Amino acid sequence: MSNYQDDLQLLEDVAREAGDLSLRYWKQSPEAWNKPADAGPVSEADLAVNDFLEARLRGARPDYGWLSEESVDSTERLENERVFIIDPIDGTRAFLNEDPGFGQAIAVVENGRVVAGVVHMPALALTYTATADGPALLNGTPIRPSNATRIRGATVLTSKFSDDPGIWLNGFPGYKRSLRPSMAWRLCLVAEGRFDATISMRKSWEWDVAAASLIAERAGVTVTNRLGEPFGFNRPECQEDGLVVAPPELHADFMAQLRN
Incomplete structure (x- = not known):
């Protein structure tokens, strides 16, 4: 038997604690600064949550590797069969702007495949979960995507x-564009059918999409990079070439219309 459910329970428990920790900093004007190379903002809250997660998760699973947006990367993780891939606060800009659209994204990856994932949105009281052999859940209730099949008129989470x-x-295909600050949350919103799809033509980091990609897939959504290729995780470069996340027929329509 797999121990995916044991790992998921660990992730869920720790994500809730990490969410509580992040809320202690939220709306309290935490110290923040920009990362080098225009890599976006980071705050003392991101680092505090990262330290907490690493201590709790690696303390519970010392044989697992570690990849986090807020940790110095090491090639040692490539030697591990299982690896934690996390974003301590996905949606840091929203967090700093006192917007509730931020959360913790935590995954366990086994041999390149996500086997347990949690996306926890503490300010919204939303917890999305999945294992590789179980359903996608929101606050314990199964979720499913929309039945959209064509891009025109579809509701799509993406940037301008x-x-x-x-x-x-053949030119702009006529979808209805919206955006949410957390990349992981965007995938989960597609998984629960509140939006039809999310796409990005820019590089996506593994920690932004690992946990949510499993949740979306277990809900019945097709998840690929912008070229239609499945994601792989715990790779040296930690990036994918964009993403297209949509129910199967709608995903096929994206693939037919994108200039790749």
């Missing part, structure tokens, strides 16, 4: 950059 007609074979 995706509207560029040059990205598409």
Whole structure:
């Protein structure tokens, strides 16, 4: 038997504690600064949550590797069969702007495949969970995506950059664009059918999508990079070439219309 459920329970328990910790900093004007190379903001809250997660998770599973947005990366993780991949606060800009659209994204990856994942949105009281052999759940209730099949008129979580007609074979295809600050949450919103799809034409980091990609897949969503290739995790470069996340027929329509 797999111990995916044991790992999921650990992730869920620790995510809730980490969420409580992040809320202690939220709306309290935490110290923040920009990372080098225009890599976005980071705050003392991100680092505190990261330290907490590493202590709790690696304390419970010392043989697992570690990949986090807020930790110095090491190639040692490539030697581990199982690896934690986490984003301590996904949506740091929202967090610093006192927007509730931030959360913890925590995954266990086994031999390149996500086997347990949690996305916890503490300010919204939302917890999405899944294992590789179980259903996708929101606060313990199964979720499923929309039944959208065509891009035109679909509700899509993406940035304005995706509207560029040059990205598409036949010009902008007429979807309805919205955006949410947390990448992981975007995938989960598709998984629960509140939006039809989420796409990105930019590079995506593993810690932003690992946990949520499993939740989306177990809900019945197709998850690939912008070229239609499945994601792989715990790789040396830690990045994918964009993403397209949608129910199967809608995903196929994206693949047919994107200029790749």
